[in-house]
Structures are given as C-alpha cells and as structure tokens.
Amino acid sequence: MATTYLGTRHFEVELLEVDFGSHTVILNERDARELGLSPWSRVKLIKADRSIGAAIATAKTVVSPGKVLVDKSVAGELGISRGDSVGLRPIPIPNSFTALQKRLQGQRLTQEDMYLIINDVVDRSIGEAEIASFLVSQLFYELSDEELTYLVNAMVKTGSTIEFEEPAYDIHSIGGVPGNSKVALIAVPIVASTGLLIPKTSSRAITTPAGTADTMEVLARVDLTADEIKEIARRTKATLAWGGKLNLAPADDIFVNIERRLNIDPWHQMVASILSKKVAMGIDNLVIDIPVGKGAKVQEVSQADRLAGLFLNQASRLKMRLKIALTFGGQPVGRSVGPALEAREALEALIERRGSKSLVEKALHIAGLVIELSGKTPPGTGFEVAKGVFEKGLSYEKFKQIIEAQGGSPGVKPEEIPIGEHSYTIYSPTEGAVTHIDNAYITAVARAAGAPFDKEAGVYLHVKVGYRVNKGDPLLTIHSSSSARLQDAVSIASKYVPVTVEGMLIKLLP
C-alpha cells in the first residue's frame, strides 16, 4: 500500500460522527509511526482534485491499520464517504513556511508569498498558531499598501466568485454598534427601488447581538446559493442574503475566529476582509459606513479618516468605486437591539414611512450615496431622492418583493413577529436627562439574553441620549426566550448600567 517514504499513501475512510470544529483525522499508531507522524502533526488529505489539511490524532484500537477515521467537517469538505480510498501525506513543511518567516522577520511579502499563506490558511495546511502569528504580526508591523492589495487578491483567489450582468452596488457597515443590523433592511430596498442592482450579502453577528443576516432571517430565508442570488437579483434587483454559503473569500471566516479569541482586529485585515468579499461578489460600486463614537470600533474622527484613507486607497487599486460615510456611532442605532426586535423596527419604519431618526436618517444617507455613485443624481442630492422613494412607500413594496423572493411571508406585520416572552424592564431611578447609552453594555446584555442565537432575545430602548425622564419612567426592556438567560442578562444590566440618567442635583451638602 505504501508508495514512497514521506509520499502519499492511501487509506480507507471510516467516518467518525464527531465535530471537532477543526479538521482532525485519526490514524492507527503504526501507520502514523511509519509516516513519521506524531499526534498534532499536519497531513494533507487528497481525493481526486480536492485536497485539505488536517491535524492527526493516533490510536491503537479505535482505528485499524490502513484506515483513517475522518470527522464531519473533513468528510464534508472533501466529499468522501465510508469505504472510499483517500490519499494522505505528511506536511513536514507547509508551502507558506518561508513566506510566514519573512513576515515574522519584518520583511515585506510578495503577491506569491501572500498567496501561499492564504492558500495554506484556507486549505488548513497550517494550524491556528501560524494563522495567529500572521495576524499578530500585523499589530506590530502593519501591512504595506502593496501587501494589503496582495492580501485582498489572495483572499479572492482562494474562494468562489460571482458575476452579474449589470453593474452591482452594495453597502457595508464596519459594524460594532448595536442596533445597526436593521439599517440595510431599509437602505437596500430604497436603492433597488431606483432600479439599481444591489445583491447584498452579509455576515451573521460575530460580537454584536445581530448581524443583518440574523435580522433578515427573522423574515425570510437567507442561506441562498449563488444561483438563487443571481436569479432573485435579476427579478427584484436586490437580495438580503447570508454570505456564508457562497465560499466568498473563505480565509476571512478562519481569520475572524482567531481574531475574536485574541480580541484583536487589525485594520488592514478588516479592510481586506470587507473588500475581498465585495470583489468576490462582483461588486463594482460600494458605500462603506464607519460608525464613529464612544464604544464603536472607531472612537475618533481622526482615526476614521485614517481608516477611510486605507479603504479609498485600496478601492482605487482594485478599480472599485467607493464612497465612505462616517456616521454617529456613540449610542445604539434606533430603539431595538436583537434580530426579532430589529426586524420589527425596520418593518414598522418601512410601513409607516417614518421611525427613529438615527435609523431612518442613516438609511436614507447611505442609500442616497449609492444612488449618487450611479450618476443617476448629482452629488449632494441622493438623500432627497432616497427620501422621496421611502416616503412614497416604494421601498416597502420592494422589501415585500425581496421577502417573498427569499421565501418569507411578505404580508407579515411587525406585531406578528414573535419576541421573547420573558421580559424585564428597567426604570429610571431618578429624574433627569439620559446622558449616555453604552454600546458595549447594551451588547453584553442582549447577548446574555441570547441574541443572536435566540432570535427573540434583545433589548428595547424606551429612551435615547438627550431624552428627559422622570423617576420611574421605563429605560429599557430586556427580552429572552429563556427565563434563565433573562436572569443572566438582568444581572449584567444591574452590574453594568447600560443607560445613564443624570439628575440636575449632583450632591447635597449639610
């Protein structure tokens, strides 16, 4: 069975009904020894023209010599079943080894270096230590403009791409502010109502209580295939889909996982993450929203300017037309936080043609910029065009078409959308003015309540910054499907006060 030492050997596949969350295969100890492998060594598995990397584990009896026990994710990605023969060879030195060395030694990477790294990330020829080292190097030694372009190109090249027959427009928020996921539910239908193609794909929430995909999923299917997206976009000019099934720049999901664990978010990597998915999706014209303010990803306008510069520079290198909006991110957007609550708020605004200023104005501004990008209207007039579409109710009609095309019920009313039956309201302990609503604490409370996994969980804000309240007025209501999680959320909200009310009287002296 053996071919050559350190070469490829063939093994019979046995399936292990386990999800390791990382590619893992189990070999008999004897086979591992013959291949010079010890537990945690990496191997390449080969089936026809596909190959992926995996870590190995060894066993004496669980798997017999000549067989390989393969977990769900490996079997799925490689498309192998029980009894198949699969090639397996050690990866003593991954292809990206020298390129990664260069970066860790403070040398610049070439396009080829970058491709080798990203390709090894995507096919799992390297593990999370190597991936973390690439990301951490960026904290201390930023990517150059050239390296960033190489990174975007490599991330696109190692995934699938989609093309449309007409120019494609899109909007994207760098995120981080709770309540923001619903903005797209208003802005996208406005843009599509003007006849522009806006096949929006978005991610699920990573660290916030809801991503646009989570919120849209309350109303319709979002796990669309590339063919479905193209077909729906042709009919309705818009999608509000989850990008996860499309294999667009798949390195990103792997990077995001590690970034989240290390709680790092290198800017260049963020720019690459956003632009690579848009390039892969065939987007030619893009509006990026950078929320700025306390508790947002970007705290100061000067920082936002620098980040915007990075985006604009790359967009011009990538021949993408780009506009950037800095928006106020110092408190949650609108009144609601969490998938179902946000879906309700967006739907209500579309139906009633009005809503929370921070939500509706933002959506109109973003949509207006897209319309300006198209040249349909001169710079500075997009907002009014968007407002006209919104106030005539055209965007609600368009939204219903999108919901229907994505398999939802277009006639659903906001109040029919179920929200968590367990709820708890926090009241103002004093008379005064709302001086601060903390993004991070609102996020923590909504996530503790179960969002985004529990779609009905979240926070409803009865007030916004600047409101005057009396003692005993409601400030916020927490919702959850689970009474235990509601308790958790309430205890977090009592420890970290998410809404600050300051009275006029600061102190009484005797």
Place this chain on the structure above:
Amino acid sequence: MATTYLGTRHFEVELLEVDFGSHTVILNERDARELGLSPWSRVKLIKADRSIGAAIATAKTVVSPGKVLVDKSVAGELGISRGDSVGLRPIPIPNSFTALQKRLQGQRLTQEDMYLIINDVVDRSIGEAEIASFLVSQLFYELSDEELTYLVNAMVKTGSTIEFEEPAYDIHSIGGVPGNSKVALIAVPIVASTGLLIPKTSSRAITTPAGTADTMEVLARVDLTADEIKEIARRTKATLAWGGKLNLAPADDIFVNIERRLNIDPWHQMVASILSKKVAMGIDNLVIDIPVGKGAKVQEVSQADRLAGLFLNQASRLKMRLKIALTFGGQPVGRSVGPALEAREALEALIERRGSKSLVEKALHIAGLVIELSGKTPPGTGFEVAKGVFEKGLSYEKFKQIIEAQGGSPGVKPEEIPIGEHSYTIYSPTEGAVTHIDNAYITAVARAAGAPFDKEAGVYLHVKVGYRVNKGDPLLTIHSSSSARLQDAVSIASKYVPVTVEGMLIKLLP
C-alpha cells in the same frame, strides 16, 4: 444535574483510546448546546483539586448526554478513569485575557499578568493561537528585563521544583550545533570527580539529531523520577537524566512546540526556558555554553555578547551564579552526529583519555569553569584541573558509576554500541582542503536517516574543516537502521553538500 447557567456541571467519564496531542474532550451535542459551547470552545475539567483546560468536540451518538469522552492526555493529567464523575465548565473568557491584550497592545506586564498567562498556558485554558500570539509579540516587542524575570518566576511557579542538600552545579548549552550532545557526557563526570554535585537534566533533541538525553539513553535509563535523581546524585554526585518526567517549568515544552512550528526562537523566551528549568531544579551555579559561528543559533560574537548580557542580568536578578563560555560553533562538535555514534565517541574519549580536539577541549573548558565557580580553584586554572581529572581516568570511573546508577551496563565498550547497519559513505570528488562543514545540512542528513528517534542513525565525519584530502578519500558516512531512510538521507546529502572540499584549481580555460 445542571447547577447554574455557565457554572460547573458534572459528567461521567468515558475513555477514548486516542491521543490528540492536545487536550480534547467530546460532549453530546445537547449538553454542549445547554452549556453554550460549540466545537473548539474551551472548557475547564475539574477533579478534586486538579483542573485542566481542553477543547471540546461534539457528537450526536458517539457519546450520550451526561457523559464526556476523554482522551489519553486529559485522563492522564487529571488522573481520572472510566465511570468517574468530573466537573466541567465553559471558559468564556480565560483568566489571562486582559494580560495578553496588554502585551498585544504594547503595554508592559506585571508579575501577576505574567503568572495569569503562564498558568493558562500550562493548564491549557488557552489554545495555540493565544500561545503563538504571546511568542510572536516578543519578536516585535521584546520583553523588558522585569518582564523576563516575571516570566522565569511564573514558569517556575507553575511546575514542580527539586531541592538538594548541598550547592548544585550545572552546565547547559543553548544548542543548535550537531554533535554537541556528547559534550556533557565528558564534562559532567569530570565535575563530579572533583566532589561537586552536578545533577544534570537535559531535554531530548528538538531540532538537532541528538540531545544529551537521547545520547545518554543509549547507555542507561534517563527517564528518572525526582526521587531517583536525588538518590543517585547523593551517591554519585551526578546524573545525566532527561528532564521530561520532572514537570520542571512545564510551560516550556508547550512553548517549544509552537516555536518549532513557527520556526521562531525569541531570545528572551530562550533565556526564560533555560533559567526557569535550572531554578526549578535547584541549581545555584551554572555554566552556559553559547556556540558561535555559521549555522549555529548565534552567528556573530557581537550577538553572543548581547545574549550573554541577557543571561547575566537575569542570573543576578535570580541570585544564581553564572559563567558563560562562547565556543566555536561553525562546524559539528567532534566526529559524530546522532545518539549511538555520539555515545561511542564520548565513551571512547573517556576511556582513551583523548579524542577530537573540538570535543575534548570544549568539555574541559566547560568543566573547568564549573570548578572555578565553586571556588575550589582560582579563575583561569579550572581547565588544568579538569584536564588532570580527565587524563588520570577519574572521569571515566565516575561515568561508569553514573551509568550503573542509572541502570546501564558500566562495562560497555564503544564498539559494542550498535550503530545503523545500513550505511553509505561519501567520498571526496577532488583533491583539496575541507573548507566548510555545514551544520544545517549535517543536521538535515542525520535527521533524515532517523536520528534522534532511530538511535543508531547519524553521520560520522572522517574529516573536519582544514583537513587536506585526496580525491576518493572518505568525507562522511551516513548510518541508519532503515534502508529507506538511508536513501532519503543520501538523496538530501547529494542535493545539499554537507562537506565542502575546495581544490587549488578553480577553472581551466582553453
């Protein structure tokens, strides 16, 4: 069975006869979901007063609800068996989270911060991404002197320690040069012959063809317990043991694994690795060997001076008496590379009271420095004292005692030590002088032949740099127990010429 949400639950242990090479446990999907865990989340397992971290995998049928499938390493470290009840709780945010953040943001760590990181490394509450980020941060943002002391202290505190009743001496080479593992087999008996206590522990080879533990293991047991080391040291004044069973600064093994994969070796981490093991071993007086030269870890004397400065500074902070020898590391030490070949060469030198100059002189210098540290002899005279002991054959007598105490055959003759039956000799293609013997290529050839795992594998050098040879004279012989591996080694040796012979004639023109 559940106690509180996100609290500790108890599970019944089932054993999985698999070695993942990393702590992994498998839970039923339902239990995982209830605990808010997904595959690759980390949990803490608790049994009585012990606890360790592990990554989780999930399964529908392989493990039933209420049970946890535990791999060998987890069961071993936690001391649990089938049917036991074990506590398990999620680690949503590891204790070291904020400390690691500080380092990645370019802030200095306190002693407490460092302890939290190292403790999470050792008990596996964090994964390899976090560990890699700590190491990579050092490449760009070196540890301060204070941080390095904190690191040593934390590495000692998170492991076991040994104490001796009299002052303990030791020698250590930072390594990297092939053939070096045998130096200690000569130097240690010399030191012990003068009555000083030298309980040497060493590691197995990481990237070289033989570590001192690998080479000594050819002659005797090296996997000694702490009690055995103390008992043998009391009787013979010396051990040549493997440190791996002693749990000395256990963070180091985990760091080394990641460093090897990333091919990085931050100096401060190396200093911490060496000094923490020595502090844990109760060593008060230490001589460190820094080989300098092409292909060694340190290429230039100026670099070596800087590294020596780091060691000396830390030693004074740790109240350890330290001398440092910079030695010539531009070619292999002695004639032999690989465990059995090196054991032969050391034994031969001890018996015959002479040997390769690069081996014997080095061993005498190192031993001499140790003797000087003791104050038994004035500075500058240690070499002569060591030479006297060596030439009188006292060190051979002492070595036999050590071999016997560690369960070997003291009467073994060099030629009785088996070496690989498959061998291949490379001859000089020309008349000339040996101008270079490449450490890296010699290492690659010896490891391809099977060293250090195949103890009989390695390389024997018939020449050293400066030797004059005729065409057809033997340059080196490769040994292996396996003909396939010998072939591999030969093919590497033909591609990367390990011994360079330069003739007088460079080129003939017509």
